[in-house]
Amino acid sequence: MNLPAGFRAAGVAAGLKKSGKPDVGLLVSDVPAAAVGVFTTNRVQAAPVVYTKRNLRKGSARAIVVNAGNANACTGRQGATDAKTMARETAKALAIPPGQVLVASTGVIGVPLDMAPLTAGIKEASGRLNVNGLDALAAAIMTTDTVAKVATAELSTGSIAGVAKGAGMIAPEMATMLCFIATDAPVERSVIARGLARASGASFGLISVDGCRSTNDCVLVLANGAAGGDPIGDDHPDAAAFESALGEVCRSLARQIVEDGEGATKVVAITVKGATTAREAKEAAMRIGDSVLLRCAVHGADPNWGRVLAALGTTRIPFDPAQVDVWLGGEKLCEHGAPGPGDRDKARAALGEREVEIVADLGRGEEAVTILTNDLSPEYIRINSEYTT
Numbered sequence: 085m086n087l088p089a090g091f092r093a094a095g096v097a098a099g100l101k102k103s104g105k106p107d108v109g110l111l112v113s114d115v116p117a118a119a120v121g122v123f124t125t126n127r128v129q130a131a132p133v134v135y136t137k138r139n140l141r142k143g144s145a146r147a148i149v150v151n152a153g154n155a156n157a158c159t160g161r162q163g164a165t166d167a168k169t170m171a172r173e174t175a176k177a178l179a180i181p182p183g184q185v186l187v188a189s190t191g192v193i194g195v196p197l198d199m200a201p202l203t204a205g206i207k208e209a210s211g212r213l214n215v216n217g218l219d220a221l222a223a224a225i226m227t228t229d230t231v232a233k234v235a236t237a238e239l240s241t242g243s244i245a246g247v248a249k250g251a252g253m254i255a256p257e258m259a260t261m262l263c264f265i266a267t268d269a270p271v272e273r274s275v276i277a278r279g280l281a282r283a284s285g286a287s288f289g290l291i292s293v294d295g296c297r298s299t300n301d302c303v304l305v306l307a308n309g310a311a312g313g314d315p316i317g318d319d320h321p322d323a324a325a326f327e328s329a330l331g332e333v334c335r336s337l338a339r340q341i342v343e344d345g346e347g348a349t350k351v352v353a354i355t356v357k358g359a360t361t362a363r364e365a366k367e368a369a370m371r372i373g374d375s376v377l378l379r380c381a382v383h384g385a386d387p388n389w390g391r392v393l394a395a396l397g398t399t400r401i402p403f404d405p406a407q408v409d410v411w412l413g414g415e416k417l418c419e420h421g422a423p424g425p426g427d428r429d430k431a432r433a434a435l436g437e438r439e440v441e442i443v444a445d446l447g448r449g450e451e452a453v454t455i456l457t458n459d460l461s462p463e464y465i466r467i468n469s470e471y472t473t
Contacts, residue, residue, distance in 0.1 A: 354457060383459035
């Protein structure tokens with residue numbers, strides 16, 4: 085798939101993964117690009133996150149280098165050195181300053197990087213860069229993902245293309261996910277920053293696969309202006325269109341992550357309405373989505389609405405349980421905190437479908453938020469019980 089103008093990408097197999105699949109990727113702009121990122125809020129942050137957050141203060145970048153198969157997290161001073169080496173080797177291969185390189189890693193935590201094959205992989209990837217390299221980059225960042233994740237959007241002032249990885253250890257603020265987005269629109273950094281904050285909050289911030297927050301998450305956006313035209317600043321009439329398109333790409337990639345959740349057989353949309361604020365609705369929806377008991381029930385198509393109410397009861401929200409209504413698969417099984425008039429058999433049938441809907445009404449206000457999660461299957465347990473072995 086083609087990248088926006090002025091960008092090239094590549095993905096190669098360097099030998100970091102035991103499977104022999106691609107594990108080193110590059111995304112490169114032909115000219116310095118405005119650069120913005122958002123990162124995990126986990127207190128434990130991997131060396132690449134620390135390095136890239138520092139480099140982003142410069143405001144621009146030419147390249148992103150990424151490896152899969154090793155997170156370079158909890159690796160002490162050596163990890164910091166290795167992240168810096170990744171940037172230095174990439175800069176050397178591309179003949180650009182090291183300060184223009186952003187670094188990302190994903191994989192097993194607490195294991196030092198094997199730098200010899202990684203360095204060789206960076207050199208090989210630099211020689212394979214091409215405008216059709218988006219799919220190769222998407223493949224190179226996969227870990228437990230079963231499919232590559234790509235999304236694009238068109239603008240009157242250019243285009244946007246993004247790749248992401250993530251299937252497990254996914255929770256808001258943020259998740260074990262990497263996302264790299266490139267655009268050739270002549271958009272200023274302030275517009276990108278505002279747009280990314282809103283787009284990530286309304287996409288990656290509203291998904292959960294297992295409620296586990298990671299050490300390596302980042303969403304990075306590069307805008308090189310290669311499409312030409314007047315700079316799109318805060319007051320430019322095309323600023324809103326850019327933000328809308330960026331949101332479209334992020335929402336698509338976020339949904340692809342949920343659909344590919346480790347062991348998932350169903351995509352579950354959880355809506356909490358009747359809240360006094362959007363923040364309150366999100367807290368309630370996330371608490372429902374993180375209920376292991378509920379997600380097991382969804383996997384077995386068990387219309388156990390009591391698990392929704394129990395999850396709500398662990399929030400800080402001062403709701404009245406006697407005002408809560410709950411729908412599973414379109415059936416109102418709970419009314420005013422007690423058994424409702426809905427048909428359990430119809431609810432059970434609906435819970436057996438690929439797409440599942442759960443709705444809870446707090447009866448407190450007018451705000452509503454919808455999040456995406458999935459069911460919890462035995463396959464999830466198998467994947468994560470064998471992850472390092």
